[in-house]
Amino acid sequence: MHGKLILLFVTAAVLTGLAGCYESPKMKVYQPGVYKGDKDPLLDKQRTPEQQAALRERFDRVQRDR
Numbered sequence: 001m002h003g004k005l006i007l008l009f010v011t012a013a014v015l016t017g018l019a020g021c022y023e024s025p026k027m028k029v030y031q032p033g034v035y036k037g038d039k040d041p042l043l044d045k046q047r048t049p050e051q052q053a054a055l056r057e058r059f060d061r062v063q064r065d066r
Contacts, residue, residue, distance in 0.1 A: 030036055
């Protein structure tokens, strides 16, 4: 009787531990090279001539330091 009770507790502990390891398989598969995430608000800002000039100037400054 005492052995069955210990076996019951060990089994319950193992099952409880294994239940905590479960992870729902919700995986998103994307095509390589194609961004399908949320719309990036900075992408539209990057296309303006002012932003392009600022990025080009910043790039040139960094490259001159090397």
